[in-house]
Amino acid sequence: METPHRPHGPARFAAFAPVPELDTVAYDRLAREVRGLLGIDLTQYKPAQVWRRVNGFATARGLPDPDALVAKARHDSVLRQAFLDMLTINVSEFFRNPEAWQMLADRYLKPMLHNQLMVRIWSAGCSLGYEPFTLAMLSREIAPTVTVRILATDLDDTTLSRARNATYTEAQMAGVSEARRAHFFRRDGDKWEVKPELAAMVTFRRHDLLKDACDKAFDVICCRNVVIYFTEPAKADLYTRFCDSLRPGGVLFLGATESIPNVRQLGLEPAGLTFYKRPG
Ligand SMILES: C[S@@+](CC[C@H](N)C(=O)[O-])C[C@H]1O[C@@H](n2cnc3c(N)ncnc32)[C@H](O)[C@@H]1O
Numbered sequence: 001m002e003t004p005h006r007p008h009g010p011a012r013f014a015a016f017a018p019v020p021e022l023d024t025v026a027y028d029r030l031a032r033e034v035r036g037l038l039g040i041d042l043t044q045y046k047p048a049q050v051w052r053r054v055n056g057f058a059t060a061r062g063l064p065d066p067d068a069l070v071a072k073a074r075h076d077s078v079l080r081q082a083f084l085d086m087l088t089i090n091v092s093e094f095f096r097n098p099e100a101w102q103m104l105a106d107r108y109l110k111p112m113l114h115n116q117l118m119v120r121i122w123s124a125g126c127s128l129g130y131e132p133f134t135l136a137m138l139s140r141e142i143a144p145t146v147t148v149r150i151l152a153t154d155l156d157d158t159t160l161s162r163a164r165n166a167t168y169t170e171a172q173m174a175g176v177s178e179a180r181r182a183h184f185f186r187r188d189g190d191k192w193e194v195k196p197e198l199a200a201m202v203t204f205r206r207h208d209l210l211k212d213a214c215d216k217a218f219d220v221i222c223c224r225n226v227v228i229y230f231t232e233p234a235k236a237d238l239y240t241r242f243c244d245s246l247r248p249g250g251v252l253f254l255g256a257t258e259s260i261p262n263v264r265q266l267g268l269e270p271a272g273l274t275f276y277k278r279p280g
Contacts, residue, residue: 020051020055020065022047022048022051023051024047026065026066026067027042027047027050027051029067030042030051030054030066030067030070031043033070034070034087037070037073037074037080038080038083038084038087039155039208040084040087040088040155041208041210041211042087044210044230044231044233044234045229045230045231045234046229046230046231049229050087050229051066053086053087054066054069054086054087057069057082057083057086061079069083081158084156084158085156085159088155088156088159090127090128090154090156090159091127091225092127092128092130092131092225093130093172093174093175094130094133094134094172094173094174094175094176095134095175095176096130096131096134096175096224096225097255097256098175099273100253100256100273100274101134101138103272103273103275104138104220104251104253104275105138105141105142107272107275108220108251108275109138109139109142109220110142112219112220113139113142113143113146113148114142114143116146116219117146117147118146118147118148118149119139119146119147119148119149119219119220120148120149120151120217120218120219120220121135121139121148121149121150121151121218121219121220121221121222122150122151122152122153122214122215122218122220122221122222122245123135123150123151123152123153123222124153124207124209124221124222124223124226124242125153125154125155125209125223125224125225125226125227126152126153126154126160126163126204127154127159127163128159128162128163128168128172129152129162129163129164129166129194129202129204130172130175131152131222131224132150132152132163132202132204133166133184133194133198133199133202134175135148135150135220135222136148136150136184136198136201136202137180137184137198139201140184140198140201148201149201149203150201150202150203151202151203151205151215151218152202152203152204152205153204153205153206153207153209154204154206154207155206155207155208155209157206160204160205160206163204164204166193166194166199167188167191167192167193167194168185168191168192168193168194169190169191169192170190170192172192173185173192176192184198209223209226209227209238210230210234210238214241214242214244214245215245216244216245216247217245217246217247218245218246218247218250219246219247219249219250219251220250220251220252220253221242221245221246221250221251221252221253222253223238223242223252223253223254224253224254224255224256224258225255225258226255227258228255228257228258235260236266239252239260239263239266239268239276240266240267242268243266243267243268243278244267246278247278248278248279248280249277249278249279249280250277250278251271251275251276251277251278252268252275252276252277252278253274253275254274254275254276255274256274258274259274260276263276267279
């Protein structure tokens with residue numbers, strides 16, 4: 001029988017360490033430091049969740065508190081990147097929640113791709129590129145020749161440069177069928193590379209959803225599993241801007257556990273599962 005994995009060193013204690021109460025003075029200090037160090041505006045994230053995660057992250061690295069974490073991260077670029085990854089949680093995969101992708105394809109992409117000369121899609125918070133390349137694969141399967149432009153943006157430069165590489169390990173390819181691998185990827189040793197024709201459909205760009213201006217006239221905006229730690233006002237502001245960035249009739253596609261309360265006040269209407277539509 002396999003021995004269950006047990007973390008070693010400080011990480012072993014992190015799971016059992018009590019979570020400290022939110023200290024608002026220390027949190028404000030953390031927010032100031034993180035803005036300077038990582039360029040992230042924590043005032044628009046839910047403080048209790050961020051505080052819990054930052055403390056857990058510090059404890060797991062044998063550091064007593066967020067102040068010590070920030071002090072070390074200033075001089076330790078590996079820790080700084082891990083800190084950024086933890087705050088932005090770039091977990092993702094191809095065809096994440098397949099039934100939702102099927103609905104996007106059948107109900108929305110098909111009519112767009114069959115009736116328009118060009119379709120514009122934005123993958124906002126694209127992580128390592130799984131989402132924009134999922135969009136590219138679905139679009140090509142529906143309409144092999146229609147022009148499809150996919151803008152893929154993320155806050156994290158390191159994540160973006162890995163996404164631009166468009167190369168994935170066997171484990172990262174879990175959601176991709178054999179047929180899709182054969183059609184859209186090229187095998188290179190133990191890695192899988194997105195074929196240039198598919199890669200050419202996607203433009204990667206750095207963009208902070210909390211402060212940067214958004215492009216306009218998208219047919220589809222995917223923003224999935226990105227805003228979970230944003231405050232409610234920050235989310236409402238973002239969704240209003242998304243509505244403005246969609247063309248009339250365009251569709252906003254959220255993550256499986258996300259929804260928009262009072263969606264009509266923001267100018268959108270519910271359109272099944274986690275889809276919202278800008279009225280046409
Ligand atoms: C959990 S991943 C989601 C990836 C993909 N959308 C999915 O659902 O599989 C969240 C991504 O959002 C990005 N992110 C977090 N805050 C952001 C912000 N303010 N602006 C843009 N991207 C952000 C992170 O860097 C990360 O790559």
